[in-house]
Amino acid sequence: MALSPDLIAILVCPQCKGKLDLEANEAAFVCPACRLRYPVREGIPVMLVDEAEPTS
Template identity: 65%
Template sequence: MALSRELLAVLACPGCRGEVRLLEDESGLVCPACRLKYPVRDDIPVMLVDEAEEIGE
């Protein structure tokens, strides 16, 4: 089961409240402003700053 468009429309970065984008492989959500990747585990987005990974350029 993939993430629904409705869920993606309401999710925001917990750090800056900015928009997040789903990666093509659906492994995570990326906040371009904070440069963080939030993981998706078992089709559930883990929207915790402590669980996020920094992304490179």
């Protein structure tokens, strides 16, 4: 399921309120500032800091 461009445009990192980058496969949003990866599960972005994974 493709994510809505309108949704992608308004999402920000819940921790720092910075810009998020969407992975090419739309599996997660990545915050370059916090170095956190927010997963997309069943087409729904999980924007919880507790659910985020650190990026390498």
